[in-house]
Amino acid sequence: MVKFLKSNKAVIVLQGRYAGRKAVIVRSFDDGTRDRPYGHCLVAGIKKYPSKVIRKDSAKKTAKKSRVKCFVKLVNYQHLMPTRYTLDGDLKDVVTVDALQTKDKKVAACKATKERFEERFKTGKNRESGSFWIRIMRLHAREVSLAFLLK
16 A cells, blocks of 8 residues: 655644644654554644734734744544645654653644744735635634545
């Protein structure tokens, strides 16, 4: 079988707390591990998207609306819907499997991921490349599953 779920691939989470949220594959485990004997991957995603900014907003309000909240999680392959998009930046140095072992490491990994995503959003790389990474495409799990069934 062809392994198409590779690092830096943008995916949509279909099940669980973050259903409908966009994420990026940091590392994939095709054969599984001892703890998880099924195909899964480590993903870093966006928990809360930046809000729309309008011209009359103050600098403080603009900064607040431009915030991004992130999550780091191990997810089963069956709970992901891959997209054709990939992320340019690499998160392997920031997010590792060891980061999920303790709460402190996980919080540090989420903060580092948040900085990378916010920097990417503020520089406007997404608009130039036309990628869907932070374009607001809010999909709920039901809509995703319906779209998946219709194709």
